[in-house]
Amino acid sequence: MKRVLREAHAHIFQLGRSLSMLELGGCGSAEQMLDAIADRAKTLGEDEWLLAQGARPQGWDNPSWPGRAQLDQAGGGRPVVAWCFDYHAMVASSSALTHARIDASTTIESGVVELDEAGEPSGLLLEHAALRMWNSVPEPDDAQRRELVLAACRHLIGLGFSEVHDLKAQPWLGTVLSELLAAGEIDMRFELFPLVPDLKASIEAQRAGFDERVRIAGGKCFVDGTLNSRTAWMLHPYADGRPEHPSGVAMMTTKQIDNALLACKEHGLPLASHAIGDAAVRAVLDAIERNGCERTRCRIEHAELIDAADLRRFVELGVIASLQPCHLLADMEALRRAVPDRLDRVLPIRSLLKSGLAPGVDLLFGSDVPIVRADAEDSIQAAIHRRRAGMSESESINPGEAIDEETAWACFAPGSES
Ligand SMILES: [Zn+2]
Structure with a gap:
């Protein structure tokens, strides 16, 4: 017998958004993550944002996130943001960072904009820096x-x-x-x-x-x-x-x-x-x-x-x-x-x-x-x-x-x- 159920606490629009995002939970390395991003990018319009979630670098043999330049390449230059599974960290591509006005000089309370050896954003954003990025993603029409x-x-x-x-x-x-x-x-x-x-x-x-x-x-x-x-x-x-x-x-x-x-x-x-x-x-x-x-x-x-x-x-x-x-x-x-x-x-x-x-x-x-x-x-x-x-x-x-x-x-x- 199929039960008829009530879901008494949901967030319908956010669920729809999360279902539409590229799921990275199955990726076992930065390379796999970049491949998945490149595959998804092929299905998108020229300047369309690529939104992803579920990455678990902590579980990879090499737990380093891919860098900004790699994201730029995999995403074909379009804005890419990819959340960590726990929504406390993300990586963003160059055009996404530019859109959010995040650069090497940006300071965000309760947030971190990680810098690479050259002193430029590596793409990794933590806590409120990740939120700033997310809040700048254009709303769906x-x-x-x-x-x-x-x-x-x-x-x-x-x-x-x-x-x-x-x-x-x-x-x-x-x-x-x-x-x-x-x-x-x-x-x-x-x-x-x-x-x-x-x-x-x-x-x-x-x-x-x-x-x-x-x-x-x-x-x-x-x-x-x-x-x-x-x-x-x-x-x-x-x-x-x-x-x-x-x-x-x-x-x-x-x-x-x-x-x-x-x-x-x-x-x-x-x-x-x-x-x-x-x-x-x-x-x-x-x-x-x-x-x-x-x-x-x-x-x-x-x-x-x-x-x-x-x-x-x-x-x-x-x-x-x-x-x-x-x-x-x-x-x-x-x-x-x-x-x-x-x-x-x-x-x-x-x-x-x-x-x-x-x-x-x-x-x-x-x-x-x-x-x-x-x-x-x-x-x-x-x-x-x-x-x-x-x-x-x-x-x-x-x-x-x-x-x-x-x-x-x-x-x-x-x-x-x-
Ligand atoms: Zn709730």
């Missing part, structure tokens, strides 16, 4: 956008999803999805959560006419950072935190969370808050209580750590827990280093269900694709085994919070109300 969104939807349909929630929906996304639905190119349901500042424009677009299978379902905000950068906001310091923010980073003040809630409420909509650390989760629950937003179907996205004192508050305040258990598979080592004393607080799925949340109704599973792949099997594996396939039971993270397979699939079941 309307026709390309439509194709990227369509490719993403087809990819998700192929994985069994009939309903998708986009948790940072661009104001134009609902219109493009509606066109694809009306043209009969796809048939699925969408709930869109634009960033709170984009809500107004998104609702105006909806008023202009969406397909009945698309709706603006709430606003989105970011209350903290991420676990891997130790910026998820925790109640207790990390075991290996950064001196400048030992317990992570609160990216919003109490007042700002209140305002985000109220801005959504004004439109009769709930707020979906990115909150990974237990302090961020508590701050959101507090705000929902303080502002009388109980039972408005506000959502907390991620909630990787939840303090015991806050467990019952989800059901008491009518808050939806939108979880991505699949991240546990990638984060196991990071969690052991970061919160070794509080692994029992990591993704307490069983306790949340026991407190009264119903799978597929107010406890939802998703993936955060394209940060990780959207395959539901990954979250099922994490939810029932709490470890990667092939690992021994003793390596599981917080195994007391494991749930059975049927319940795990139920967290992917599309809602009856939609």
Whole structure:
């Protein structure tokens, strides 16, 4: 029997973009990477950008990135940017660097422009320097956008999803999805959560006419950072935190969370808050209580750590827990280093269900694709085994919070109300 699934946390346009990029994960050397780039370049228009991702030089016998001159040659002089698999580094060709106005004299806070022996950029960019480059890549035009969104939807349909929630929906996304639905190119349901500042424009677009299978379902905000950068906001310091923010980073003040809630409420909509650390989760629950937003179907996205004192508050305040258990598979080592004393607080799925949340109704599973792949099997594996396939039971993270397979699939079941 083929299951019908809901992906409760996706980024549709970014997925389409990442599907369209040259994948370098299979390359075992700089030479192979350059060959792959040269092959792709042949399929592109003269000045068309060549975007690639997934390179893993760390796994090569010679772990050096190809240089800028090699990229220029392989790419036929066109702008080329190629991400490392972890999105913290990239290499860029000469014309790409020129386009981004990055040269030997460029300094970028929290970023590195590596120089070669001649004192010129080698092509390798780290952290914020890589981001500067990426942000200067031209945005796809309307026709390309439509194709990227369509490719993403087809990819998700192929994985069994009939309903998708986009948790940072661009104001134009609902219109493009509606066109694809009306043209009969796809048939699925969408709930869109634009960033709170984009809500107004998104609702105006909806008023202009969406397909009945698309709706603006709430606003989105970011209350903290991420676990891997130790910026998820925790109640207790990390075991290996950064001196400048030992317990992570609160990216919003109490007042700002209140305002985000109220801005959504004004439109009769709930707020979906990115909150990974237990302090961020508590701050959101507090705000929902303080502002009388109980039972408005506000959502907390991620909630990787939840303090015991806050467990019952989800059901008491009518808050939806939108979880991505699949991240546990990638984060196991990071969690052991970061919160070794509080692994029992990591993704307490069983306790949340026991407190009264119903799978597929107010406890939802998703993936955060394209940060990780959207395959539901990954979250099922994490939810029932709490470890990667092939690992021994003793390596599981917080195994007391494991749930059975049927319940795990139920967290992917599309809602009856939609
Ligand atoms: Zn996300």
